[in-house]
Amino acid sequence: xxxxxxxxxxxxxVRATLxxxxxxxxxxARQLGVESWDSLAHVSLMxxxxxxxxVSIDVADQMQLTSYPAIRRYLEERGV
Amino acid sequence: MNFLEARRLVRRFQGGEPLPFLFALSGIAExxxxxxxxxxxxxxxxxxxxxLPFNTLAQTxxxxxxPTVTEVFLLLPWxxxxxxxxxxxxxxxxxxxxxxxxxxxxxxxxxxxxxxxxLFLPAPLPPLFPDPARGAAFAxxxxxxxxxxxxxxxxxxAFALGxxxxxxxxxxxxxxxxxxxxxxxxxxxxxAEPSKVLVTDLDNVLWSGLIAEExxxxxxxxxxxxxxxxxxxxxxxxxxxxxxxVLAAVSRNDPDVVLAPFRxxxxxxxxxDFVAIIAGYHxxxxxxxxxxxxxxxxxxxxxxxxxxxxEVAEVSLxxxxxxxxxxxxxxxxxxxxxxxxxxxxxxxxxxxxDRERTDMYRRRxxxxxxNDLQGADVTRFLxxxxxxxxxxxxxxxxxxxxxxxxxxxxxxxxxGRRLTDEQVRARLDAGGRLLGATLADRTGDxxxxxxxxxxxxxxxxxxxxxCRVFQRRVEYAFLAWLMAQPNPPTGLRWASxxxxxxxxxxxxxxxxxxxxxxxxxxxxxxxxxxHAPDVALFALRQS
Numbered sequence: 001x002x003x004x005x006x007x008x009x010x011x012x013x014v015r016a017t018l019x020x021x022x023x024x025x026x027x028x029a030r031q032l033g034v035e036s037w038d039s040l041a042h043v044s045l046m047x048x049x050x051x052x053x054x055v056s057i058d059v060a061d062q063m064q065l066t067s068y069p070a071i072r073r074y075l076e077e078r079g080v
Numbered sequence: 081m082n083f084l085e086a087r088r089l090v091r092r093f094q095g096g097e098p099l100p101f102l103f104a105l106s107g108i109a110e111x112x113x114x115x116x117x118x119x120x121x122x123x124x125x126x127x128x129x130x131x132l133p134f135n136t137l138a139q140t141x142x143x144x145x146x147p148t149v150t151e152v153f154l155l156l157p158w159x160x161x162x163x164x165x166x167x168x169x170x171x172x173x174x175x176x177x178x179x180x181x182x183x184x185x186x187x188x189x190x191x192x193x194x195x196x197x198x199l200f201l202p203a204p205l206p207p208l209f210p211d212p213a214r215g216a217a218f219a220x221x222x223x224x225x226x227x228x229x230x231x232x233x234x235x236x237x238a239f240a241l242g243x244x245x246x247x248x249x250x251x252x253x254x255x256x257x258x259x260x261x262x263x264x265x266x267x268x269x270x271x272a273e274p275s276k277v278l279v280t281d282l283d284n285v286l287w288s289g290l291i292a293e294e295x296x297x298x299x300x301x302x303x304x305x306x307x308x309x310x311x312x313x314x315x316x317x318x319x320x321x322x323x324x325x326v327l328a329a330v331s332r333n334d335p336d337v338v339l340a341p342f343r344x345x346x347x348x349x350x351x352x353d354f355v356a357i358i359a360g361y362h363x364x365x366x367x368x369x370x371x372x373x374x375x376x377x378x379x380x381x382x383x384x385x386x387x388x389x390x391e392v393a394e395v396s397l398x399x400x401x402x403x404x405x406x407x408x409x410x411x412x413x414x415x416x417x418x419x420x421x422x423x424x425x426x427x428x429x430x431x432x433x434d435r436e437r438t439d440m441y442r443r444r445x446x447x448x449x450x451n452d453l454q455g456a457d458v459t460r461f462l463x464x465x466x467x468x469x470x471x472x473x474x475x476x477x478x479x480x481x482x483x484x485x486x487x488x489x490x491x492x493x494x495x496g497r498r499l500t501d502e503q504v505r506a507r508l509d510a511g512g513r514l515l516g517a518t519l520a521d522r523t524g525d526x527x528x529x530x531x532x533x534x535x536x537x538x539x540x541x542x543x544x545x546x547c548r549v550f551q552r553r554v555e556y557a558f559l560a561w562l563m564a565q566p567n568p569p570t571g572l573r574w575a576s577x578x579x580x581x582x583x584x585x586x587x588x589x590x591x592x593x594x595x596x597x598x599x600x601x602x603x604x605x606x607x608x609x610x611h612a613p614d615v616a617l618f619a620l621r622q623s
Contacts, residue, residue: 048083050253
């Protein structure tokens with residue numbers, strides 16, 4: 001189970017890398033539904049997550065992590 | 081520096097001297113932007129970064145450099161040998177001689193840009209040759225070419241194959257902040273000339289341990305166990321001194337205490353290897369400034385090494401021209417640290433004058449003593465540390481660490497009085513209070529660093545703090561908190577000892593001139609009010 005602190009950091013990272021407003025609800029965000037979630041933003045998002053949560057995300061996983069719930073689940077599976 | 085930290089830094093930073101530069105990388109550079117801006121902001125600069133279009137580094141090298149543009153190249157092995165690029169896969173056959181020739185050609189193109197600042201990331205190569213040994217030798221030859229051009233070597237771990245394959249960004253999220261920092265440092269470096277003066281801290285830098293707490297026998301600097309890394313560091317300094325680098329030491333200590341290790345015959349470095357060994361309790365930046373004035377050398381020729389991030393921040397803020405290098409906490413950072421330090425003092429040839437430089441400057445500095453000039457205000461840096469101070473009632477439960485602190489701390493010690501656990505228990509049984517405090521910040525957990533025993537009569541009988549956390553205003557915040565509690569202490573039982581100059585400095589600052597020993601009265605309400613800003617530096621908790 002992800003801690004509140006980790007969840008809050010993850011949401012802040014998603015908002016910042018996708019240039020969303022500070023009060024945007026990102027818990028259901030999906031790449032297809034967020035215009036600013038382009039390939040470059042995705043690279044920045046993956047790098048930010050790696051740095052913040054000290055994980056290294058494989059290429060195949062990076063391609064799958066295209067929604068907030070998927071990222072959250074991925075991090076939870078790695079003990080974040 | 082991670083993403084959120086970088087973002088906060090950039091958002092808070094306004095103004096600053098522009099730092100325009102071209103960041104040349106054959107992969108995609110855009111993900112670096114935030115981290116580059118943050119690294120520049122940390123140096124008080126506003127980064128204005130320009131990139132090359134993706135995969136155009138080779139073309140850029142074939143064009144003349146614009147002398148008005150500062151170029152920083154982050155080079156990868158395949159910038160020298162394109163066949164070794166992972167994104168091209170493994171070549172069916174690689175011609176070793178052709179690869180070597182192409183690498184040499186790239187090196188000669190880079191050599192035509194003497195003003196460019198080069199960083200080399202020695203990423204692993206794909207298996208290019210039938211003989212793996214040849215591949216390893218080729219990788220080394222590329223590294224050697226880069227080093228020969230004056231490139232700073234980055235840790236190979238910074239390369240992330242997955243990210244590079246998927247996006248073209250060669251650096252992983254765990255390293256991008258550090259690599260960006262190296263890029264900005266290269267961009268901000270004002271000149272290519274070698275530094276001249278290396279100012280080093282002593283405790284936990286030149287040796288392992290705290291000389292004032294553990295004595296000459298308790299520190300370690302020999303080639304064994306915990307002393308090894310300091311032995312290696314001393315070896316580098318000895319070599320640099322021989323090559324003409326001027327060495328100086330600045331330490332928060334008593335002068336007579338710090339000289340003992342130099343005179344013990346146990347160290348590689350001797351007292352006469354240094355132009356000055358400055359010990360005192362005032363701002364290190366002020367001592368360095370005065371040293372520069374006396375030596376008649378510009379501050380931009382100084383390098384400062386310290387293990388304490390607060391000292392590094394203080395010197396960086398007060399003397400932005402000085403290059404500050406943090407002595408690593410962990411062994412796995414030692415190689416990069418030594419590489420970096422050595423790279424700041426390059427010497428192509430060594431003259432007789434170089435060898436005699438230390439003696440010449442020592443003569444110039446005769447009579448130099450520590451002074452009490454003020455240093456930089458590190459408040460903002462301390463705020464960024466996100467410190468949490470947790471105060472524990474050690475009158476209940478385990479008080480082992482608090483009693484241990486009372487009995488082993490010398491420098492920040494109210495009176496030097498030692499108390500057995502039995503004596504502490506007797507004070508508590510009679511209505512006294514024993515408080516401890518633990519400190520954590522974004523750099524890690526510092527553990528229990530403070531103990532304070534309030535006697536049954538309301539006087540502070542013991543007040544000690546680990547010197548590991550000097551400069552963080554912990555003592556002011558703790559005492560302000562204590563003075564704001566119901567039934568605050570009525571005073572402190574002060575006594576001067578041969579080792580407690582730091583406490584003397586603290587107490588005389590908050591209570592005025594002191595005698596050798598006696599009760600020092602402090603107006604609780606006034607103290608708490610005056611030091612509320614110190615309390616505000618911490619998230620204060622009680623347990």
